[in-house]
Amino acid sequence: MLLLLPTNFWANIMLLRRFVLLAMLSVVSSDASAQAPPENEAASAPVETVSVSQSNPESKRPPETAAAGESTNAIATSPETREPFRLPRQHHPWARFQPGAWRQTQTMTATLDETGNIVGQNFSTQKETLDAVADGKFVLKVQATVDVGGKQIVGDEKIRALHLETDGAGSLSETIRLDDLSLSVAGRQLDCERWDIVYQQGDRGLRDAIHYCASQFPYVVKRQTFSANSKLTKNTAADVEVEEDEVENPDQIVEVVALETPYTLNDQVLNCTCIRTLRQRAKGGSVRIKWICREIPGGEVQVQTTEFDAQGRSLRFSETTLLDFGGAVVCQEPVADSVDASTTSAETAEP
Numbered sequence: 001m002l003l004l005l006p007t008n009f010w011a012n013i014m015l016l017r018r019f020v021l022l023a024m025l026s027v028v029s030s031d032a033s034a035q036a037p038p039e040n041e042a043a044s045a046p047v048e049t050v051s052v053s054q055s056n057p058e059s060k061r062p063p064e065t066a067a068a069g070e071s072t073n074a075i076a077t078s079p080e081t082r083e084p085f086r087l088p089r090q091h092h093p094w095a096r097f098q099p100g101a102w103r104q105t106q107t108m109t110a111t112l113d114e115t116g117n118i119v120g121q122n123f124s125t126q127k128e129t130l131d132a133v134a135d136g137k138f139v140l141k142v143q144a145t146v147d148v149g150g151k152q153i154v155g156d157e158k159i160r161a162l163h164l165e166t167d168g169a170g171s172l173s174e175t176i177r178l179d180d181l182s183l184s185v186a187g188r189q190l191d192c193e194r195w196d197i198v199y200q201q202g203d204r205g206l207r208d209a210i211h212y213c214a215s216q217f218p219y220v221v222k223r224q225t226f227s228a229n230s231k232l233t234k235n236t237a238a239d240v241e242v243e244e245d246e247v248e249n250p251d252q253i254v255e256v257v258a259l260e261t262p263y264t265l266n267d268q269v270l271n272c273t274c275i276r277t278l279r280q281r282a283k284g285g286s287v288r289i290k291w292i293c294r295e296i297p298g299g300e301v302q303v304q305t306t307e308f309d310a311q312g313r314s315l316r317f318s319e320t321t322l323l324d325f326g327g328a329v330v331c332q333e334p335v336a337d338s339v340d341a342s343t344t345s346a347e348t349a350e351p
Helices: 004-035 039-052 063-077
Strands: 102-112 118-134 137-148 151-154 158-163 172-177 181-185 188-201 204-212 220-227 252-265 268-281 284-292 300-309 314-326
Touching: 181 220, 181 252, 188 220, 252 300
Parallel strands: none
Antiparallel strands: 102 118, 102 314, 118 137, 137 151, 137 158, 172 188, 181 188, 188 204, 204 220, 220 252, 252 268, 268 284, 284 300, 300 314
């Protein structure tokens, strides 16, 4: 019994130490668990933090999703993403016809002296043929014949690739939609779209402010041409406000002055629209009155132009009259090849 006592004693001591160590480990584990959140609570912590911020609902999305959504919203609402202005083919006096349509005109030009008397006069004829329509452009073949001393000199055929929106060769760089406006045109109230069209013509940057009415020929019922860097008119897309006396005067104004005006051509009465063009430059300007008809390729039936100097004295007078025409209107637009302006010698008059 005495020999067994020490053995049992030390065995009991070893067991007691083991129980103490287990108890200590249990206490340490409990403290660590108390300091660290459970796995499911740690995962939900960021969600709870984000949901507290109610001032920015977008922040509830992951960063990648929020950025993508914001980009999409900007594209959808940005004014710059509106469809640009494009004149429909059926609303252009040349493009509404099939290739092969043509017209022939005669022009009389008179030079005037200081008293307004004619001191020189010459005649020329010109034939224009529609060669192609595609990609918002139309191509004309133009050949002129000039009478010199009783002899007719036939010029070389020239090719002109022009844009439907401007009748110019320079490409459009920007179109800006302005507020719509009801415009009084020849005593009739027309609901018009308003656009600013910025484009290049030769070495000049130009901007046309146009009033477009899709229900009334000639559709672009008013056009003002400015230098591209001129000050904007009021009520632009950027909502720019400037004083009236700060707005630059247009270089040219084209506007309808009469609708449904009868005009007789070769015993045929045509229903025409009268358009006036005023052009002003530092060294002078011009006034042009033309009658246009929707059934004529190119539209023009007669054009009368007076040029004057800076003092308003008349220098030249010209009258262009339609001699003959031919061509069919496009009922269904054909599939056209692309117009390659680089292969044509585009020529346009200055605005």
